[in-house]
Each structure stands twice: as C-alpha cells, then as structure tokens.
Amino acid sequence: MIQNGATARRHAGLESSALLPQAARAHGRAVATIGARLAAVLELAEEEIADIGLAAALHDIGKAAVPRAVLDKPGPLTGREWRLIRRHPGEGERLLRPSFADRPTVLAAVRAHHERWDGAGYPDGLAGAEAPLAARIVAVADAYQAMLETRPYRAPLTPAAALAEIEANARSQFDPDCAAALRVVVRA
Numbered sequence: 781m782i783q784n785g786a787t788a789r790r791h792a793g794l795e796s797s798a799l800l801p802q803a804a805r806a807h808g809r810a811v812a813t814i815g816a817r818l819a820a821v822l823e824l825a826e827e828e829i830a831d832i833g834l835a836a837a838l839h840d841i842g843k844a845a846v847p848r849a850v851l852d853k854p855g856p857l858t859g860r861e862w863r864l865i866r867r868h869p870g871e872g873e874r875l876l877r878p879s880f881a882d883r884p885t886v887l888a889a890v891r892a893h894h895e896r897w898d899g900a901g902y903p904d905g906l907a908g909a910e911a912p913l914a915a916r917i918v919a920v921a922d923a924y925q926a927m928l929e930t931r932p933y934r935a936p937l938t939p940a941a942a943l944a945e946i947e948a949n950a951r952s953q954f955d956p957d958c959a960a961a962l963r964v965v966v967r968a
C-alpha cells in the first residue's frame with residue numbers, strides 16, 4: 781500500500797508509543813477507548829473523536845523523556861524529581877509535533893492532559909475551558925482508567941467507586957460535563 785506523507789509520518793508517531801513500557805501502552809489503549817466513548821456522549825464530530833482517541837493513546841509519551849528511576853520510584857518524590865515528572869506533557873507535545881503538525885487538537889490535548897478545572901494543574905495552569913475540551917476528556921479517561929488498574933500501593937477500584945471519585949472531584953480537578961459524560965459511559 782502506498783502511504784502519503786502525512787499518513788507515513790503519523791504511523792511513525794504512533795510507533796513512538798513503543799518508547800513506553802508495555803503496561804503504559806496497555807493503559808493508553810484503554811484510555812483511548814474511554815476517551816472516544818466520552819467524546820461520543822458529548823456529541824463531538826467524528827474527526828474530533830478520532831483526535832481524542834489518538835491523544836488518549838499517546839498522552840504519556842513524554843514520559844519517555846523522564847528517567848525510569850524517577851517514574852518507578854516507590855516513595856515520595858523530591859522537588860527536582862517532581863519537576864522532571866511535570867515536564868512530560870510538554871515533552872510529549874514536542875515529541876509528537878513532527879508527526880501530528882496537521883492535527884493541532886492531538887498536540888494540544890497531550891500538552892494539557894494534567895491541567896485541572898481549578899487551574900492548579902500543569903504545565904500551564906489553565907483553568908476551566910482554557911484547557912482544550914479534548915484534554916479535559918483525556919484527563920477524566922486517564923484518571924478513571926488508572927483507578928481501575930492495580931497499583932503497588934492499592935487494589936483496583938470498582939467502576940462504580942472510580943466513577944464516584946471522579947464525580948467527587950468534578951469542578952476541582954475535572955470538567956463537570958466530562959464527569960457527567962463518564963456516568964453515561966460507565967452505566968451503559
């Protein structure tokens with residue numbers, strides 16, 4: 781099959797997810813599924829739903845630029861280590877820019893996936909709708925899926941318990957409309 785330039789570059793961008801460990805790739809795929817479902821509930825256009833799926837799958841690609849010892853550290857992080865972690869959204873945007881120059885929604889969502897509704901997130905401290913909707917959707921999908929997964933320090937939550945946690949943090953951490961959409965997705 782002959783690929784045009786944009787398709788070939790995008791393929792290269794998706795392959796960059798191989799930079800992440802297997803568990804992170806599996807997490808990305810699950811976040812992509814939930815993110816696309818949230819986007820559909822919010823009645824976004826087909827192209828936006830596709831962009832959100834891509835951004836959700838690749839949202840943590842910038843962690844490839846953070847030392848593994850910092851990512852895997854079991855105890856509390858030092859200030860310097862925390863600064864390294866907080867660089868991963870911007871690093872992800874930078875890494876994906878050559879492959880997704882024609883899909884600004886993907887790049888913006890990757891950069892803003894750790895912003896919070898109350899403006900206390902990173903890297904840019906965007907509040908409310910200042911963060912792109914695609915990023916607010918990925919944030920909810922990422923946090924929900926993470927709670928369903930086992931972590932060394934806790935058992936997985938049930939879908940109902942994870943949904944309750946997202947709803948409890950709507951308007952502080954999460955976009956309330958995205959939290960409401962998650963209720964529809966989880967109950968479906």
Ligand SMILES: [Fe+2]
Nearest residue numbers: 839840893894
């Ligand atoms: Fe992240």
